[in-house]
Amino acid sequence: MSDETEASDPVVRRHRDLERIANVALRAGRISMESGANASATRSVTAAVARGLGAEDVALRLGYASLAITVAGGGNSITRMSGVGRLGVDQRRDTEIRRLAERIEKGGATDVQTVQGELDRILRETPRHPEWLVAFATGLACAAFGRLLGVDWAAFVPVLLAGALGQALRHRLLSRGANLFVAVGIVAFVAAGLGGLGALALRSASVGMAMMASTLLLVPGVPATNAQTDIMDGFPTLGSARAVWVVMVMVFVATGFWLARAALGGFL
Amino acid sequence: MVDLAATSLHLLHQAFFGAVAAGGFGVLFNFGRRCLSWAIGFGAVALTVRTLALDAQWSLEAASFAAAFVTGALALVFRDRLGAAMETIALAGCIPMIPGAFFAHALLGFFALTAPDVPDLQATVFQSMQAFLRVVFTLGAIGAGLVVPGHLFRIGRS
Numbered sequence: 001m002s003d004e005t006e007a008s009d010p011v012v013r014r015h016r017d018l019e020r021i022a023n024v025a026l027r028a029g030r031i032s033m034e035s036g037a038n039a040s041a042t043r044s045v046t047a048a049v050a051r052g053l054g055a056e057d058v059a060l061r062l063g064y065a066s067l068a069i070t071v072a073g074g075g076n077s078i079t080r081m082s083g084v085g086r087l088g089v090d091q092r093r094d095t096e097i098r099r100l101a102e103r104i105e106k107g108g109a110t111d112v113q114t115v116q117g118e119l120d121r122i123l124r125e126t127p128r129h130p131e132w133l134v135a136f137a138t139g140l141a142c143a144a145f146g147r148l149l150g151v152d153w154a155a156f157v158p159v160l161l162a163g164a165l166g167q168a169l170r171h172r173l174l175s176r177g178a179n180l181f182v183a184v185g186i187v188a189f190v191a192a193g194l195g196g197l198g199a200l201a202l203r204s205a206s207v208g209m210a211m212m213a214s215t216l217l218l219v220p221g222v223p224a225t226n227a228q229t230d231i232m233d234g235f236p237t238l239g240s241a242r243a244v245w246v247v248m249v250m251v252f253v254a255t256g257f258w259l260a261r262a263a264l265g266g267f268l
Numbered sequence: 269m270v271d272l273a274a275t276s277l278h279l280l281h282q283a284f285f286g287a288v289a290a291g292g293f294g295v296l297f298n299f300g301r302r303c304l305s306w307a308i309g310f311g312a313v314a315l316t317v318r319t320l321a322l323d324a325q326w327s328l329e330a331a332s333f334a335a336a337f338v339t340g341a342l343a344l345v346f347r348d349r350l351g352a353a354m355e356t357i358a359l360a361g362c363i364p365m366i367p368g369a370f371f372a373h374a375l376l377g378f379f380a381l382t383a384p385d386v387p388d389l390q391a392t393v394f395q396s397m398q399a400f401l402r403v404v405f406t407l408g409a410i411g412a413g414l415v416v417p418g419h420l421f422r423i424g425r426s
Binding site: 036038041089090091092093094095098099102127128129133134137138139140141142143144145147148149167209212213215216217219221222224225227228229232233250251253254255257258 | 281282285286288289290291292293294295296297298299300303315351352353355356357359360362363364366368369371372375376379407408410411412414415
């Protein structure tokens with residue numbers, strides 16, 4: 001089919017429009033999912049973008065590493081699929097995407113180019129806390145967790161420092177493309193070892209628990225609860241995949257912790 | 269009187285460190301300032317409810333469900349102010365209740381079973397399974413507690 005025929009054929013033209021809508025909706029859904037949204041929220045965002053841009057009907061399939069969408073309009077339909085990257089948690093980006101989707105659904109942006117531009121802006125401009133603050137806050141969270149678990153005051157600062165260094169190390173390893181599970185194992189070993197050594201040096205009576213608390217930054221709380229809400233919301237496939245991922249992360253946390261305990265065995 | 273003071277102090281301790289843990293994880297999850305303050309508040313509420321329930325001899329699972337339910341319901345009450353971040357903020361408040369230590373205990377127990385000589389096989393199997401089941405039920409309780417208020421709200425509206 002020549003370009004001229006393609007341009008004049010209304011079916012082909014409509015397919016081209018639907019393809020653009022499907023692609024931008026998938027992109028919004030992918031960003032939402034990579035920012036830590038559960039399946040229900042991802043579906044809402046993707047469907048709102050597609051409908052706001054003119055799709056009459058939207059069907060979505062959510063997988064752990066891919067999204068597929070079928071959009072229909074004017075008697076035609078098209079199906080497209082997109083890969084999904086590493087699932088993290090970025091609340092500000094997630095909120096921005098949800099706001100954008102709401103705006104599009106209410107008719108705030110009606111062409112694909114504008115929406116693509118908005119998505120680019122969100123990816124480029126959403127602020128992030130500085131790395132040192134994230135590391136310190138994570139260490140503080142581990143130390144607070146430790147207190148909730150009964151870690152004594154002597155081990156508070158060692159757990160804080162071990163958690164902070166663990167987070168800094170995790171950031172470095174992941175930004176250099178390390179496998180997530182290997183990175184988790186390494187961080188668990190280092191954080192538990194440092195927390196344990198610090199607690200020992202300060203004569204804490206809860207060295208074991210301090211080692212445990214130092215690794216709590218690695219507990220995947222958001223994916224664990226997302227797994228359950230996904231299953232409850234009618235997405236058992238994605239929920240089960242998340243649950244398996246959570247178990248794998250915890251296996252590597254336990255391995256790193258176990259190695260650290262073995263390395264410190266003579267002192268415990 | 270001494271008991272009441274000790275109980276209040278324990279409650280304050282748990283609420284404070286629940287708030288700190290929720291705030292710390294809020295920073296890790298890239299919360300903005302306004303959302304961060306809500307997450308800190310919800311962390312304190314969640315740990316207060318859980319501690320009160322545990323003090324009333326509830327199981328950890330039931331106490332976690334009650335705490336998550338109250339947090340989810342509070343998020344719904346303030347949904348207009350929380351906006352699109354409502355669910356994530358409620359979840360961050362419940363993060364300090366995730367039983368990560370139980371999970372690690374369970375896995376370490378399972379690792380111990382692979383040793384050539386397990387000193388107390390039955391006790392190790394029993395304790396590991398118990399810790400694992402508590403993780404599953406507590407996580408289930410938190411997830412359900414967070415989701416159920418939203419579903420009840422939708423039923424009430426329709």
